[in-house]
Amino acid sequence: MTVKIWKRDWPLHLMILPGFLFVLIYSYGPMAGLIIAFKKFLPSKGIFGSPWIGLDNFRFLLSLPDTFQIVYNTIIIALLKIAAGLIVPIVVALLLNEVRKTAFKRTVQTLVYLPHFLSWIILGGILIDILSPSQGIVNTFIGWLGVKPIFFLGSNDWFRFTLVVSDVWKEFGFSTIVYLAALTSINPVLYEAAEIDGANRWKQTLHITLPGMLPIIVLLATLSLGNILNAGFEQVFNLYNTAVYETGDIIDTYVFRIGIQKAQYGLATAIGLFKSVISLVFISLSYFLAYRFANYRIF
Incomplete structure (x- = not known):
C-alpha cells in the first residue's frame, strides 16, 4: 500500500523538494554558527578552531548598560505596532464595507495596498524627504x-x-484585505433580519459585523505575539540615527552594529540567540492561544 501511494504521489514530493532544500540550506544550515555564541571567535581560526568561553558572552551582554533599554525599546515598539496594526485595518475594513460604489471601493483598496509592495529603502527615502x-x-x-x-x-x-x-501606513492595506475577506463569510440574512427588527447600521455593525469578524481578529492578534521581539529591522535601520538610539535602537540594529560594524561576532551571536529563544517562547504561546481561542491548528 505504501509503495502504491508513493508511486501515485511522487510528483508532489518532487515539487516540495526545491522548497525543502532552500529551507535546509538557508535556515537550518546556518544554525551551526550558533556555537560562536559560546566561543571567542577569531576569524583566523574559524568557527571550530576558536577557543570556547562558555557563557561569558551572555554574562557580558547582561552587564552592558544598554541591554535592557534596547530590549525595552524593542518590546514597546513591537507592541505599539501590533496594537495599531490590528485596530486601523479593522476600522478601514468596516468603513469600506459600508461603501456601495464598487469602483470607488476597489480604487481605495488598491491605493492603500500599494505601499505594502515598496521596500523600506524606498519608503525611508520618501519619509526622510517629507518629514524634513x-x-x-x-x-x-x-x-x-x-x-x-x-x-x-x-x-x-x-x-x-x-x-x-x-x-501602519505601509502594512494596513494588506490586513484590510484579510478582514474584508472575513466580512464576505457573514450571512446577509442576518443583516436583513436585523433591519426588519429596526437595527440601524451602527447596531448591525456592533452586533453582527464585529462578532462575525471576531474569529479572524483573535487569530491574527494571537499569532502577532510571535513578532513581539521583531520591531522591524529594515524600517528602523533606514530611519534611525545616533540622536534617537535612546528610544529607537532595537535588538536587530544593535546586533548589526556589534557584529558587522564592530566585528564582535561572538557577542552579536549571543544576542541573536537570546532573542531567538525568547521569540520561540512567544511563538509557542501564540500558537497555543490561537488554538485555544480561534481553533487554529498548524497540523
Missing part, C-alpha cells in the same frame, strides 16, 4: 498653522510615533 524639518511637506504644512518644525526622525519624543505610523 526644513523643507519637508509635513513641517511646511504645520508651519502654516503656526507650529514650530518637528524633527520627527531626530527627536526621542517623536521617533517611536513616526515608526508606528509609517509602519
Whole structure:
C-alpha cells in the first residue's frame, strides 16, 4: 500500500523538494554558527578552531548598560505596532464595507495596498524627504498653522510615533484585505433580519459585523505575539540615527552594529540567540492561544 501511494504521489514530493532544500540550506544550515555564541571567535581560526568561553558572552551582554533599554525599546515598539496594526485595518475594513460604489471601493483598496509592495529603502527615502524639518511637506504644512518644525526622525519624543505610523501606513492595506475577506463569510440574512427588527447600521455593525469578524481578529492578534521581539529591522535601520538610539535602537540594529560594524561576532551571536529563544517562547504561546481561542491548528 505504501509503495502504491508513493508511486501515485511522487510528483508532489518532487515539487516540495526545491522548497525543502532552500529551507535546509538557508535556515537550518546556518544554525551551526550558533556555537560562536559560546566561543571567542577569531576569524583566523574559524568557527571550530576558536577557543570556547562558555557563557561569558551572555554574562557580558547582561552587564552592558544598554541591554535592557534596547530590549525595552524593542518590546514597546513591537507592541505599539501590533496594537495599531490590528485596530486601523479593522476600522478601514468596516468603513469600506459600508461603501456601495464598487469602483470607488476597489480604487481605495488598491491605493492603500500599494505601499505594502515598496521596500523600506524606498519608503525611508520618501519619509526622510517629507518629514524634513526644513523643507519637508509635513513641517511646511504645520508651519502654516503656526507650529514650530518637528524633527520627527531626530527627536526621542517623536521617533517611536513616526515608526508606528509609517509602519501602519505601509502594512494596513494588506490586513484590510484579510478582514474584508472575513466580512464576505457573514450571512446577509442576518443583516436583513436585523433591519426588519429596526437595527440601524451602527447596531448591525456592533452586533453582527464585529462578532462575525471576531474569529479572524483573535487569530491574527494571537499569532502577532510571535513578532513581539521583531520591531522591524529594515524600517528602523533606514530611519534611525545616533540622536534617537535612546528610544529607537532595537535588538536587530544593535546586533548589526556589534557584529558587522564592530566585528564582535561572538557577542552579536549571543544576542541573536537570546532573542531567538525568547521569540520561540512567544511563538509557542501564540500558537497555543490561537488554538485555544480561534481553533487554529498548524497540523
